[in-house]
Amino acid sequence: MEFFVCLCPATCNVILDGNDQGPNKDSSGKLRTKQCNAGRHIIALQCPAGKTCSPPQVTKVIKNTDPISPMEVAFQCI
């Protein structure tokens, strides 16, 4: 099992390989760690209405992670 977080000032839904995986943060603003299988994935964020995600999506090879040190993927909603 692999683990990653999506860093973004806004709270947005994480889209992994085209499928919604829920918000990147909990209600207190703490980052939520997502789980996935090892390998190459496309990660995107669904920004709040009126904003677009930058970069629109990133392709990452997610491997050798653990729940204590998940892979960090950074975005901005602009």
Added chain:
Amino acid sequence: MHIAIRGLRLLCGGVALIFYGCAHYPDNPRLSTISTTTGYRYSVVRQQPTNNKPFVLLAFSGGGTRAAAFSFGLMEELRQVEYTAKDGAKRRLLDDVEIISSVSGGSFTSAYYALFSERFFNDFPDRFLYRNIQGGLLWRMFNPYNWFRLASADFSRIDMADEYYSKTVFEGKTFADLLAKPKGSVPFLVLNATDVSIAHRFEFTQDQFDLLCSDLSGVSVSRAVAASSNFPVAFAPLTLDIYKETCGPLPQWIGLGLDRVNNPKRRVAEATDAQSYREPDRLYAHLLDGGLSDNLGLRGPFQAVTTTDSPWSILRYANLDKLGRLMVIAANAKTTKQRSWDEKSSPPGIRSVLDVALNGPMDDVSFDSIEMTDGHFDQMRQLARTVDSCNKRLGQYCPSALQISNPIRTDFTFSELSFDDIPDPRLRRCLQELPTSFSLPAKTVNLLRMAAGYLLMNSGDFVEGMKRLDPGWLPRQVIIDGKLVDDVCGPVALSASISSQ
């Protein structure tokens, strides 16, 4: 006069041969455009899971009527499992079953439940378990009417079996009938077969049929069950059409999964197999028994629990924080034959060797599936404990540091019901040596039903999982009727003499 009659007979025979020789398997319909919000998919037929109730997933193995009766016994027992939910309400565990993944004989039970859940417990034993399905199939085979039909290259014994199952068991129902049921009223059914060209699991879901650009709604449930229980040699492979007109793109993970450098080998293999349906030279898919690729029905659930690639990914619901408790129960009706080959220098005969060649690899794959699922759940529990321990240490030695959020918030339970766990050696041996057939004596069926209930209530993993769900829950005491054991397995003295031979 005689010549004229003979000529007329020949003419009639010829016409019949041409007419019936054109018999064709039912074509699976074409799908013009893929829509992920329609068709027989988990997300379409089930409500989104919640943390308030367990997500129960059942896997039914193959093994003819033996497997069907064993899985039916599990369903009967689950009907009696009641627990007190957090809100104080009484719930039946059977109502929490989200998905049933099945193979071969187990597919008769799962499909009948999905189609006729309201009368399943009253109907299914007489409709299937106590019926001589094998005899019915043989009778059709010897019917001259079918000889002509079987002369066609596009109609084989499995298409005849499909017709028989449709008429006698499944009442001609299709996947459209399953789709028409109120959302969330019955579990999502995953009937597994094996695609022989790529030796890979093939499931009868719209997600799989999207790869073929075909509409599963127009396919009969009996056809899926026939494919799932299409035992090699006894039947020819069942054919499905693959349409080449574009119906939509492949899911994103498939393109990503083809990267051999950056993906685990299993993901590459899954992606390669999925993409093969869009290859220009693949016009048909030929299916055999699901047991050839996974005789437990556990591979699909394993993929769903461990990846976000699965079209019915359960891992995704963990990410959505909607998977508080996952309970997987596998009804494994595998047999373990005692062999005395090594007592003699002469090698086993061809029949015995064929038996090993066919069943040996299936048993190995099933064993691996169980180990993989159990091992994965263990690993997840260990990872969750590691984060908790780390936070505890942080609290002790570095109280100002931020606590690490634990992404593993699911309680995992895996229970395998197998004859190997029957404590009484006589009964265990008796069940382990039952034949794989579509006809068993009624008493044997009754014993199998009872054994499933006994094994569930005596499964340490299941009982522990239930106690975590409801600390006040207690397992029911199931006693296997000794008279029934004698009737099926023979009296004690006789059984002892058989086992000593």
